Amino acid sequence: MTKIAPAQLTRFPHRHLLSCEGLTAPDISFLLDLADKAADRNRKVDKKRNILAGRTVINLFFEASTRTQASFELAGKRLGADVMNMLVASSSVQKGETLIDTAVTLNAMRPDIIVVRHHAAGAVELLSQKVDCSVVNAGDGAHQHPTQALLDALTIRRAKGRLAGLTVAICGDILHSRVARSNIALLNAMSARVRVIAPSTLLPSNPDRLGAEVYTDMWKGLADADVVMMLRLQHERMDGAYVPSSREYFHFFGLDHEKLARAKPDALIMHPGPMNRGVEIASTVADHSRSVIRDQVEMGVAVRMAVLEALSPNLPQA
Amino acid sequence: MSRTVSLPPNEKQKPSRTPQVFLNARLIDPESGRDEPGGLFVQDGLIADIGPHLRRNAPEGAAVIDCQGHVLCPGLIDAQVFTGEPGQEHRETLKTASRAAAAGGVTTMVVMPDTSPVIDQVALVDFIQRRARDNAIVHVHTMAAMTRGLEGEEMTEIGLLKRAGAIAFTNGKSSIANTRVMRNVLNYAKDFDALIVHHCEDPYLSATASMNSGEVATRLGLAGVPTVAETIVVERDVRLVEKTGSRYHASTITCGQSLEVIRAAKARGLKVSCGVSINHLTLNENDVTGYRTFFKVRPPLRHEDDRRAMVEGIASGDIDIIVSSHDPQDADVKRRPFQEAADGAAGLETLLPVALRLFHSGDVGLVQLLKAMTVNPAKLLGLHSGRLKKGAIADIILVDLNEPWVVNKDLLRSRSKNSPFDEARLQGRVLRTLVAGETVYQYAGNAASLSAV
Numbered sequence: 001m002t003k004i005a006p007a008q009l010t011r012f013p014h015r016h017l018l019s020c021e022g023l024t025a026p027d028i029s030f031l032l033d034l035a036d037k038a039a040d041r042n043r044k045v046d047k048k049r050n051i052l053a054g055r056t057v058i059n060l061f062f063e064a065s066t067r068t069q070a071s072f073e074l075a076g077k078r079l080g081a082d083v084m085n086m087l088v089a090s091s092s093v094q095k096g097e098t099l100i101d102t103a104v105t106l107n108a109m110r111p112d113i114i115v116v117r118h119h120a121a122g123a124v125e126l127l128s129q130k131v132d133c134s135v136v137n138a139g140d141g142a143h144q145h146p147t148q149a150l151l152d153a154l155t156i157r158r159a160k161g162r163l164a165g166l167t168v169a170i171c172g173d174i175l176h177s178r179v180a181r182s183n184i185a186l187l188n189a190m191s192a193r194v195r196v197i198a199p200s201t202l203l204p205s206n207p208d209r210l211g212a213e214v215y216t217d218m219w220k221g222l223a224d225a226d227v228v229m230m231l232r233l234q235h236e237r238m239d240g241a242y243v244p245s246s247r248e249y250f251h252f253f254g255l256d257h258e259k260l261a262r263a264k265p266d267a268l269i270m271h272p273g274p275m276n277r278g279v280e281i282a283s284t285v286a287d288h289s290r291s292v293i294r295d296q297v298e299m300g301v302a303v304r305m306a307v308l309e310a311l312s313p314n315l316p317q318a
Numbered sequence: 319m320s321r322t323v324s325l326p327p328n329e330k331q332k333p334s335r336t337p338q339v340f341l342n343a344r345l346i347d348p349e350s351g352r353d354e355p356g357g358l359f360v361q362d363g364l365i366a367d368i369g370p371h372l373r374r375n376a377p378e379g380a381a382v383i384d385c386q387g388h389v390l391c392p393g394l395i396d397a398q399v400f401t402g403e404p405g406q407e408h409r410e411t412l413k414t415a416s417r418a419a420a421a422g423g424v425t426t427m428v429v430m431p432d433t434s435p436v437i438d439q440v441a442l443v444d445f446i447q448r449r450a451r452d453n454a455i456v457h458v459h460t461m462a463a464m465t466r467g468l469e470g471e472e473m474t475e476i477g478l479l480k481r482a483g484a485i486a487f488t489n490g491k492s493s494i495a496n497t498r499v500m501r502n503v504l505n506y507a508k509d510f511d512a513l514i515v516h517h518c519e520d521p522y523l524s525a526t527a528s529m530n531s532g533e534v535a536t537r538l539g540l541a542g543v544p545t546v547a548e549t550i551v552v553e554r555d556v557r558l559v560e561k562t563g564s565r566y567h568a569s570t571i572t573c574g575q576s577l578e579v580i581r582a583a584k585a586r587g588l589k590v591s592c593g594v595s596i597n598h599l600t601l602n603e604n605d606v607t608g609y610r611t612f613f614k615v616r617p618p619l620r621h622e623d624d625r626r627a628m629v630e631g632i633a634s635g636d637i638d639i640i641v642s643s644h645d646p647q648d649a650d651v652k653r654r655p656f657q658e659a660a661d662g663a664a665g666l667e668t669l670l671p672v673a674l675r676l677f678h679s680g681d682v683g684l685v686q687l688l689k690a691m692t693v694n695p696a697k698l699l700g701l702h703s704g705r706l707k708k709g710a711i712a713d714i715i716l717v718d719l720n721e722p723w724v725v726n727k728d729l730l731r732s733r734s735k736n737s738p739f740d741e742a743r744l745q746g747r748v749l750r751t752l753v754a755g756e757t758v759y760q761y762a763g764n765a766a767s768l769s770a771v
Contacts, residue, residue: 021537100653120655121539122609141657143539181539204536205544 012310016128016135019144020185035154035306051309052081055112059085062118068138072115075304100130107131112315134311142176148272149182151303155296156227159268163190169222171197172231172280175204179272184210197221201242218253222262229270230255230281246279256282268292337361339376343385347706348689360712363755368708391688392704393425393713395695398641405434410646410733416454418731420759422667423748425713426457432490438463438474443482455758459485464503470494473503477510485699486513493519504564515567519617523547528657530603530618545573552576556583568592572617574627581636594628595643596672597663611652611659612738632690633682640690642669646734664737667730674746712755719746
């Protein structure tokens with residue numbers, strides 16, 4: 001049997017980054033390779049390059065997110081772009097009404113890249129259809145959060161040296177999680193094995209069709225896992241609506257040392273943040289030597305630099 | 319079920335001056351099963367004569383129309399049409415809806431009470447009738463709300479509303495959650511032999527949902543409503559009907575399990591029937607992929623297996639009627655993120671050509687298909703029309719079953735252009751529509767070939 005070398009891309013073949021679905025293994029490797037270099041450079045004193053000099057990046061957040069916005073802002077600035085942050089108040093129910101108007105208005109200001117976070121699934125894709133620039137999805141409802149999956153993949157790859165063949169257990173609120181959907185798609189593309197672990201009330205319908213093995217028993221789901229990825233459970237979902245209490249949730253689905261012992265001895269512990277210590281993850285586990293939660297934050301900046309860098313050659317040059 | 323109601327004012331149209339004869343037609347009367355070559359004679363707004371003997375021979379002094387072998391059948395009766403009149407005329411008026419209807423071969427449309435204000439009082443039924451009489455070019459009947467403001471709590475004046483001309487009673491797009499209210503409405507409506515038409519969808523299970531629950535919703539990250547939300551309500555209603563003996567119609571069912579419940583209820587002899595929208599017969603949840611809001615309807619598009627079950631229900635006759643569920647929505651409320659976009663699809667003008675897909679695919683026979691849009695709704699609603707027979711009102715359409723065309727939403731007559739069939743390739747279209755003997759629509763593309771002999 002002849003081994004075919006994986007295709008090496010010289011250019012990222014997409015105008016936008018909206019979803020992990022549809023990204024191929026070469027696409028993902030291309031971004032991770034770029035991010036790897038960015039991560040190394042970010043540890044030096046001079047972090048700045050001028051790849052995006054003269055370009056304008058707008059961070060358009062319809063939903064507040066300090067960490068993701070800061071990460072994108074740093075990424076843009078380290079590549080030399082002018083970065084503008086916009087937090088659009090989104091308390092009113094009518095917020096969707098102005099989405100296309102907002103897009104058209106911003107487009108008239110001639111940005112080169114717009115980074116968008118929105119509470120409604122599909123909103124970023126809709127916005128991308130109305131503008132001339134590149135659009136990066138920084139999270140849309142329960143749909144996708146591609147840069148999170150990329151930074152998770154980079155963190156795993158740097159720690160384990162590979163993605164293919166690893167068993168990754170994603171545990172928590174799968175139903176409402178864009179992080180889970182993005183990670184499942186990306187890890188499948190990279191030939192990792194994905195498990196999801198959650199109570200049935202926090203699983204979407206037909207979860208197996210996403211390309212993951214489904215467990216409702218965390219002890220079984222963690223068996224021999226290489227990576228344990230915990231998800232945040234929002235407080236309002238612990239009051240009896242989806243799970244009876246945070247106490248019961250922690251007992252059955254919180255990551256403590258006892259459950260962690262089911263995973264491989266060198267299993268990585270991950271969390272996209274912000275963490276609810278004592279709800280989905282025990283404090284001592286979060287600060288465990290195998291925890292790479294802080295690395296994830298560091299890789300976040302690198303991955304976002306890689307994404308902006310990868311999209312820039314596809315921007316109009318004239 | 320075949321009780322008739324008196325004609326509202328708008329049905330009393332001026333009779334046509336000149337008698338007309340349609341020669342060389344393929345006559346289809348879904349009531350009798352007639353499907354044969356022949357001709358039809360129209361005089362004073364009525365079908366004066368019909369049969370093979372009129373295939374070539376025109377009566378003296380009549381205007382002659384050569385049908386060139388095309389289908390001549392009763393005009394369609396669409397039992398579920400939403401408009402924006404009164405209150406949201408920018409979406410649709412009775413006038414614009416009636417033009418779309420005429421172009422789609424719909425000669426009678428039943429408008430729903432989901433307007434602003436809600437049609438829950440006698441004066442508003444009267445308003446619809448007067449506006450329709452003055453502006454609509456097809457027959458218009460209105461359903462009235464069965465609870466005040468469609469709020470599902472207090473019963474409306476069902477007796478007086480019926481006397482004023484309300485053809486049936488419904489809670490429009492919303493389901494009645496309170497079982498006690500539903501029982502009382504059914505019980506009370508029975509005394510007036512009023513038909514109760516119910517949108518079946520458990521409001522708690524569907525509260526946050528914007529599409530069908532399943533793999534597509536999971537992928538898109540959208541909250542879904544399972545089919546069981548519908549079946550639970552159909553089953554509950556049927557159990558209540560069993561106690562009250564009322565006339566009950568489930569407005570648009572969408573899944574095989576609901577159909578099983580209806581089928582079993584019919585077998586027990588209950589006065590129960592059901593309808594399905596053209597959308598649920600020809601589209602499925604996969605069409606929503608890409609967050610295409612023109613495919614966001616309520617109840618939502620279902621899995622392909624359920625669509626197949628609905629088609630089989632039409633073929634077997636277990637589903638009584640097909641409705642367009644015409645629900646015009648303007649671009650502003652459709653061009654939004656999917657979960658925030660309005661429900662609804664325009665469908666009056668494309669109802670028949672889209673339904674013909676089921677005939678061309680071999681899934682449903684032509685007579686059976688037409689039955690669900692003519693005589694069946696007529697019987698359900700107590701209308702005289704929907705039949706092609708001597709003495710019946712001349713609500714007639716001439717249909718080319720085969721003409722291929724591509725839908726362009728901007729050419730549709732409805733004021734709102736939210737058609738899920740935009741750019742769809744269809745086969746078959748309406749050539750001419752007559753309401754009480756008057757031609758209210760004629761297909762321009764074929765005008766030459768339809769000229770008098």
